[in-house]
Amino acid sequence: MNRWLTAVVPVALGGLIAGLVVTVGAAQAAPGDNLAWTATASASYTSPWESVGAIRDGVDPPRSNDTANPRWGTWPNQGTQWVELTWTSAQTVRAVEVYFFDDNGGVRLPASWRVQIPSGGGYADVAGASGYPTVVDRYNLATFTAVTVTRLRITLQSGAGSVGLLEVKAHAQPPGGGPTTPPPTSGWNPPANLVTGINEVWAHQESTYPNLYGFRNYGWDQVFANRGSLNFCVRWDSPASVTATQRDQIHAALARQYKKWIDVMVGHNNWPYATVPIKVVGWAVRDRAQLQWSDTSVDIYVNNIRENAPQCAEPCGRFFNQNGQYPNCPGGAARHYDQSLWLTAGFGGGAGGDWGQRMGSEYFMNNINAENMHIFLHEVGHTFGLDDFYDWTPTGVGGFLMKAGSASSITEFDRWMFRDWWRHLKSRYGY
Incomplete structure (x- = not known):
């Protein structure tokens, strides 16, 4: 399975590690609707x-x-x-x-x-x-x-x-049961008008990605490796400064948007988690002075450069340690990160894969309070295996989020494509 599924721009791995400075502290989650x-x-x-x-x-x-x-x-x-x-x-x-x-x-x-x-x-x-x-x-x-x-x-x-x-x-609303969330479903029972398109999508993925079943670092694998949670690193690939308030807003937006995909699964077909907490454990930056806070709420990595961008410590990253062991992570295994939120100044479109999601820092900050951050949502779909649809459209389906530019929020077809991945992979987790 391609580890870089992109919405607009494919990005290659590479680059060298320069200096590294680490500070370790407690990782605090965004409040969300708590x-x-x-x-x-x-x-x-x-x-x-x-x-x-x-x-x-x-x-x-x-x-x-x-x-x-x-x-x-x-x-x-x-x-x-x-x-x-x-x-x-x-x-x-x-x-x-x-x-x-x-x-x-x-x-x-x-x-x-x-x-x-x-x-x-x-x-x-x-x-x-x-x-x-x-x-x-x-x-x-x-x-x-x-x-x-x-x-x-x-x-x-x-x-x-x-x-x-x-x-x-x-x-105020049960996780996954809010007014904008479709009612949970107990098993595999997609609407009849979507069945043909869903089956076409899965057949297309099987024929396109020979290692589809062998790949073991989908978002699904990461959730289960952590027993129902995900850790994030923010790669701040921008010369702009970040205040403590902006940091907390970024964390909150990340958790709020990610929850929209997790809510799709709550109550469905033996999915075991009512919530999947999102915890930001680190920030990577070129210059420590850009981060205008002195508390130790996240680990901070300075001038650790990969792909010409700041990178949290590789010994802490699941992408680099897919056996789930982090013996050389400065903060210990609890401070490992599963995915990166990579925010790059001037970056157009987005990219996503098992490593996380990338988009323009300006886009993310300008949409920090948006109901649906559609580029981010699209890229999270890639993290869980959902494909792009540049050159074809499944039978009987119109616009949907994973067909870039045709929808701004998760649609019913997106939901059932997402659930179809769980249907095909859940046996690897004992369900």
Whole structure:
């Protein structure tokens, strides 16, 4: 499979590494639609060395036994424990995700948990809860009948030890179930009018790419290698400076746009993840002075040049280490990056592949708050294997996002092409 599927400009690998300067710090995720981001956190009890504020700090954990980032824990206390989110104004909430802290020692998975709201001077369980899973190394999602509250409580009952949480997310719409997302489908049942075109697309891909099934670094492979998340490096290939506010806006836009593709899969054909958190772990730049922040929220790589552009450390990149091992990554395996967001001044069009996505820095910044950043969305499609359609159009289909220039958002045909990749590859992940 070609590792550089391009929308406009093919780009070759090459170049030399020059100097390298690294700073290491905690990687913070964009808030997205997470209402917990704006809440104040409190708890029944917090171990003196832990922090209840950690549950809403936006840091997506790499695993349940996370020793690098802040967390909330109740050791040595056991029994019923809780954390509470409090807002200054009423919020409507329909879903909660929790990431459990489990250190295989004194803090373990809870025996059970539930979401509660104030009721009659006490607290009552929310109605219509979908269930309360307790799984390590991933977010555990509970959806329920909408509540409008200023306080929301997560109550945990201890099991083999004390309990703890790494992160809590609260959502106005269940992940993948928002008003602009099509209803999830339980199996392979595309609309009848799209079946012929979808089959033509897959046959075309099989005939065009002899290694289609053997290639092991699609976006799908990366998601499963990380147990349901993706890490990014930003390659800032521009002479412009970046403020901390602009950095956070870039992170937020990246997460918001990527979510549009992941939402296509939620609830479909045994797809196992309700969300796929996007975490920016590094920035690459020619001159450190361009980055106008001093905090350590991301690793920073200076004057490490590849393809005549700044590059995050190769020992941390999945493109260069597809066995999933990162023994020489300066920040450790948790700071590896799966894909790069490569923003190049004056770059026309876009390019995308297993390495990530490239487009003009001006385009990205000018569309930072756009509902659909269509060039970026198109290139993410390539990361997951979707093809270009320069010289043909599938039967019975009009404009769609992967046919560059014919649509500005993900269409129904794009969704089913995307799901078709999962249908053909899911057995490699045990589904």
